[in-house]
Amino acid sequence: MSQGSGKTPSKRPLTLRDVSEASGVSEMTVSRVLRNRGDVSESTRGKVLEAARALGYVPNKIAGALASSRVNLVAVIIPSMSNMVFPEVMTGISQILDDTELQPVVGVTNYKPEREETVLYQMLSWRPSGVIIAGLEHTEAAKAMMGAAGIPIVEIMDTDGEPIDSAVGISHRRAGRKMAQAIIDAGYKRIGFLGTKMPLDHRARKRFEGFTEILAKAGLEIADSEFYSGGSALAKGREMTEAMLQRNQEEPLDFLYYSNDMIGAGGLLYCLDNGIDVPGEIGLAGFNGIEFLDGLPRKLATMDACRVEVGRAAAEIIAKRVENPDAPGGEIITLEPSLEFGDTLKRKKKPL
Amino acid sequence: MSQGSGKTPSKRPLTLRDVSEASGVSEMTVSRVLRNRGDVSESTRGKVLEAARALGYVPNKIAGALASSRVNLVAVIIPSMSNMVFPEVMTGISQILDDTELQPVVGVTNYKPEREETVLYQMLSWRPSGVIIAGLEHTEAAKAMMGAAGIPIVEIMDTDGEPIDSAVGISHRRAGRKMAQAIIDAGYKRIGFLGTKMPLDHRARKRFEGFTEILAKAGLEIADSEFYSGGSALAKGREMTEAMLQRNQEEPLDFLYYSNDMIGAGGLLYCLDNGIDVPGEIGLAGFNGIEFLDGLPRKLATMDACRVEVGRAAAEIIAKRVENPDAPGGEIITLEPSLEFGDTLKRKKKPL
DNA sequence: CATGTGTATGTTAACGCTAACAGATTTGCC
């Protein structure tokens, strides 16, 4: 059984040397052909490509990266893949990186700081060209690693704090304030809050802080609140809404602010099912502007977190700095979250 | 400005040698400590760990992988991240791999065969320990690469066809047949189909084929169908449903079969909004069993694709074969999709 | 005390590729 162009999945993996022998040129020339680098005559290029194809050679990037100390990976570290927000960020990142040599590699932390630390460590051990990481809150060790890595770091989704290097996102405090103002302007008074358990989600916490801050300025307080843990789920939103409305019957709430669109949508469906007049009897709002809200019977008020744009901007920062390594860095891009009133939040009452 | 434990992000990246010098032992010993391999005395272990920590050393896996020819990565190649099905598969994969040295790396193909081919090529060039790839349909070149890679390959989500190596999934043809049978048993007659444009999605196509096959046996045909491209969206489901019901007014449909739950949910919401009696006047069913159906006003009939389980089983195959490289391979695991009637599909009529 | 058995460390040579330089050959141009 000859080794030549046979289909025998030979034991020893193929190397440049095999291609070089098959095509009668040096390994270096093969390397040049396969990377389109340097001048190679058309004839040898042809020979080499044919040999590589015939053998089924796939270059070994491990060796290549070690030799050239260029690793075209961008580490993307996010809390979760299953809540519709990060896939969109990924879309933005890919849109930009697809036009470069860079390739995203994602790691998921499940909102756990220690997990984030180990994921980061794992990622850095592959010596990526850059890091895109969600949030500004990290363990000390994680911050130290990123500070010392000597590569561009972009913290995304949040700009309320001090980034290690660059940051792209919205101010969640501002988002919370903005929503509170709109709710107050619309004349709502007894406001309930439904959200995730906060220590796990700094951005939700910041929104909450901004939200209560503005309420306080208007002499208002959160009338009731309910927190859950776990992913954002429609059913959870229903349950929580039911529970909250139930226990506030003698002094009914007139607005519910949800920390994400998914539970907000659950709440909306609950209200509609139970003949509650939205937004007359009760107003509702979520957060994120996720696409599927468009299909709901009524469009939930929400605030867009500019997810695709965040991904794009972050990737652009990395790409720019990879291309020009001694560019400054420390860029901070704050996007403005746009309030969408939808059909569940009345417009401003007092135009005065 | 001393280099020692200073915070200066030194130009030259840290290597084992730096740690070795800082702790006064050989590089080899440092390597042993950092990998917990071989015997090292407690005292030197302590010194080394301290030095490594103080310097902020992160091992270089590129070099390590090259030297040991062990790369603990598992390539996971999937069509999309944004439709709720693959994140769940990822969950299953992580559940298993988290207990091993292996780490998943995902690549997204957007349902494009050529893109799959390049993503696969990129992945293989990192010499992963295994590949988990969605579907059984690939370009010839992709199949060749996988066949020659000399690593375990697990094709997931589908078992209607010949896998390259191992496969884990459900039979989509069978899923389609099963759903058709349930619909026929319930007494529905004029059935509409709403789905994705098929060439892009082989599994949806196979379900459709199984579906029509059983209809044919019962002397039935699809009465109308509508296809769209793009992600699965609630709003799309609404639109399509409206259009389809509209144009079949003189001879109304009594069942709509959707190729995924998201458009199915859109259709359900449309029907409810328009006071259509579900499942009396019209029955509905989707596919996938995604979690958020639980929060809808009425539960959509669906068929579970066992996504988490598929991920787990696939990861287990890889893990097993990495641990024991000369295990046989070629395993095929066919899971049974379970039909969930929900509230939108009547139970069997004729108990005879 | 010679011998064996650990335990703890160090040395050497890859792993597969590419940067940097060095030849060899051709081409252009006065």
Add this chain to the structure above:
DNA sequence: GGCAAATCTGTTAGCGTTAACATACACATG
């Protein structure tokens, strides 16, 4: 024709780590 520049190809020496082997020393054993 001669010399520089351009084009093509090859050689050498790593990249940072680990496998495999070699060494050194301690301790037990009969």
